[in-house]
Amino acid sequence: MSPWHGKIRQTGICRWEIPQDYKSGMKVPGLIYADDRMMSVIREEESLEQVANVAFLPGIVGSSMAMPDIHWGYGFPIGGVAATRVRDGVVSPGGVGYDINCGVRLLRTNLSEEEVKPRIQQLINHLFMNVPSGVGSEGKIKISEREVDELLRQGAGWAVRHGYGEANDLEVTEENGCMTMADPERVSDRAKKRGMPQLGTLGSGNHFLEVQVISEIYDKEAARVMGITFVGQVLLLIHTGSRGLGHQICDDYLRIMGQAVTKYGINLPDRQLACAPVESQEGRDYLAAMACAANYAWANRLCIAHWARESFVKVLGRKEEDIGLEQVYDVAHNIAKIEDHIIEGKSQKLCVHRKGATRAFPVGQAGVPSRYAAIGQPVLIPGDMGRCSYIALGTERAMQETFGSTCHGAGRVQSRGAARRAQSGKVVAADLAARGIYVRTGSMESLAEEASSAYKDVDDVINITQEAGISSRVARAVPIGVIKG
Amino acid sequence: MEKQFEIIDHTADIGIMAYGYTLAELFKNAATGMLSLITDLSKVENKLSKEIVLQEQDSVTLLVEWLNGLVYELDAEHLIFNDFALSIHDGGRLTAICYGEKLDPQRHVIKREVKAATYHNLNIVKENNVYSAAIIFDI
Numbered sequence A: 001m002s003p004w005h006g007k008i009r010q011t012g013i014c015r016w017e018i019p020q021d022y023k024s025g026m027k028v029p030g031l032i033y034a035d036d037r038m039m040s041v042i043r044e045e046e047s048l049e050q051v052a053n054v055a056f057l058p059g060i061v062g063s064s065m066a067m068p069d070i071h072w073g074y075g076f077p078i079g080g081v082a083a084t085r086v087r088d089g090v091v092s093p094g095g096v097g098y099d100i101n102c103g104v105r106l107l108r109t110n111l112s113e114e115e116v117k118p119r120i121q122q123l124i125n126h127l128f129m130n131v132p133s134g135v136g137s138e139g140k141i142k143i144s145e146r147e148v149d150e151l152l153r154q155g156a157g158w159a160v161r162h163g164y165g166e167a168n169d170l171e172v173t174e175e176n177g178c179m180t181m182a183d184p185e186r187v188s189d190r191a192k193k194r195g196m197p198q199l200g201t202l203g204s205g206n207h208f209l210e211v212q213v214i215s216e217i218y219d220k221e222a223a224r225v226m227g228i229t230f231v232g233q234v235l236l237l238i239h240t241g242s243r244g245l246g247h248q249i250c251d252d253y254l255r256i257m258g259q260a261v262t263k264y265g266i267n268l269p270d271r272q273l274a275c276a277p278v279e280s281q282e283g284r285d286y287l288a289a290m291a292c293a294a295n296y297a298w299a300n301r302l303c304i305a306h307w308a309r310e311s312f313v314k315v316l317g318r319k320e321e322d323i324g325l326e327q328v329y330d331v332a333h334n335i336a337k338i339e340d341h342i343i344e345g346k347s348q349k350l351c352v353h354r355k356g357a358t359r360a361f362p363v364g365q366a367g368v369p370s371r372y373a374a375i376g377q378p379v380l381i382p383g384d385m386g387r388c389s390y391i392a393l394g395t396e397r398a399m400q401e402t403f404g405s406t407c408h409g410a411g412r413v414q415s416r417g418a419a420r421r422a423q424s425g426k427v428v429a430a431d432l433a434a435r436g437i438y439v440r441t442g443s444m445e446s447l448a449e450e451a452s453s454a455y456k457d458v459d460d461v462i463n464i465t466q467e468a469g470i471s472s473r474v475a476r477a478v479p480i481g482v483i484k485g
Numbered sequence B: 001m002e003k004q005f006e007i008i009d010h011t012a013d014i015g016i017m018a019y020g021y022t023l024a025e026l027f028k029n030a031a032t033g034m035l036s037l038i039t040d041l042s043k044v045e046n047k048l049s050k051e052i053v054l055q056e057q058d059s060v061t062l063l064v065e066w067l068n069g070l071v072y073e074l075d076a077e078h079l080i081f082n083d084f085a086l087s088i089h090d091g092g093r094l095t096a097i098c099y100g101e102k103l104d105p106q107r108h109v110i111k112r113e114v115k116a117a118t119y120h121n122l123n124i125v126k127e128n129n130v131y132s133a134a135i136i137f138d139i
Helices: A036-042 A047-054 A113-130 A145-154 A156-161 A167-171 A189-198 A220-225 A243-263 A281-316 A396-401 A416-422 A425-434 A444-449 A458-468 B023-038 B059-077
Strands: A009-012 A015-018 A030-033 A060-074 A076-085 A103-112 A208-217 A233-240 A326-332 A334-343 A346-355 A378-381 A389-394 A438-441 A471-484 B005-009 B014-020 B048-055 B079-089 B093-102 B124-127 B130-138
Touching: A015 A047, A030 A047, A030 A458, A036 A060, A036 A458, A047 A060, A047 A076, A060 A346, A060 A458, A103 A113, A103 A281, A103 A378, A113 A208, A113 A233, A113 A281, A113 A438, A113 A471, A145 A156, A145 A189, A145 A281, A156 A167, A156 A281, A167 A326, A189 A243, A189 A281, A189 B059, A220 A471, A233 A281, A233 A471, A243 A281, A243 B059, A281 A326, A281 A334, A326 A378, A378 A458, A378 A471, A389 A458, A416 A444, A416 B005, A425 A438, A425 A444, A438 A444, A458 A471, B005 B023, B014 B023, B023 B059, B023 B079, B023 B130, B048 B059, B048 B079, B059 B079, B059 B093, B059 B124, B059 B130
Parallel strands: A030 A060, A438 A471
Antiparallel strands: A009 A015, A015 A030, A060 A076, A076 A346, A103 A233, A103 A326, A208 A233, A208 A471, A334 A346, A378 A389, A389 A471, B005 B014, B014 B130, B048 B093, B079 B093, B124 B130
């Protein structure tokens, strides 16, 4: 990995541009949201080259964008946003990633830190048993091959119909937990076979389940609407995606798109960006399959939330309604969506790729749940397990500039190898314990790779999105218990 | 081949640089490298075998599909392999017999999941009669 020395210039507050003439083949400039300090970190690696590469996609409009949590990915940078015209642009599976609809689900409680902290070890241990990681083993839900198609069509609704959640959970889920363009016929048997035993599992890597407490409230009124009313209030955050089903769909379609690139004469600097016109058979098939994985992920997070509710009831010995574990929101951060946006004064249908970026729609935008009509769409931004996470809101500025998108997390700054060499999993766990954070993990190596120091400070990331005006912070929460798959 | 593979650092994920005197050896070493990211292969016993046959139009696609096929076997069938008898024939055809066993969570500690082998900047290079490929995995 070497520092990036390409052309870049600051164009405004927290805004940087890679000019279109940096590389022949770029169809739009690059636009990066960062302050001076963050930019010097970003330039240490080649993610900005990936921003420039994404600008090659046919039909891309505006700019190839990167949020402040940008880091080096494969093909697309992580933290990337790219919108292409549906009419004559492309869809790229690499712009969504292998973990289709990786995302976060936030639940609030009526409980205070004082009520939960004394039992946090029991609670985390119970959650660790009750929510399978699925790594090297199977999940708890057995579904038949016939049923898997219904799950892929119905998404989170399937989970509710099978007793894993409430109807009102759906209202506060992006897309109500179901993309209707899903077509299971477009999903390979291999993908279904990989996904079936993993439904209701957390996975490994950066996936987690955290018990958090509110440390600061910035926007009291918006927080109140979300059911967040006091500092010290306990929350539950779930971060996972579509497991092997999504991974296989991405792999299947990258292979197909590799051929499509030749068929449609598309010039790309990296094969991982392989794509096909949105309106082609290949493009339509991919979106229909991607929607199945997105639906699976929403069901997956709802099943996990269900078991988490069970664990709270069991360990705390209180009624579910007393605990008040209600969903605040569930949002995807690896997804492509067909959305209407205003381009040069005219409404256009775009395919918005968010690869490690979160939808951030303001008040008045279709897709914002009625419960949040007065405040806008909640944005959930998990940080690393040792620092904090944020709850924010979409803004009008995001709608105008970033196709209604903002950051998705802290963003890695250190490689997994370097993190592992720096400290062992045991040291990481002990360090967290010393700071009042109880952690359980399926893999000590994975825990070492996920150490706080491997990530940018999410406070810095949020300061930039706040300053740039592409999302508006509502509250900050710190972890007291963590499960890493 | 003295050095089968080495691990490359990548910010979000992990890569390996695999080597081989032949394409078949490169593919075998890439598989060993990838699966050793997941678990300690010295703990895997030769209890069963599985045949894998692939046909792709170019060797980069063949390599990615070969590796992702092994990820599939692990995810869907819970099979982990540590030895391969592998041949690559003209016209992009791969035949392999993979030796290993059913994953046993008691004996096989999973270090991390590999979601997939990616095509990111992937080239198979031949230099001084040695094939090499740098493969980035999504973790």
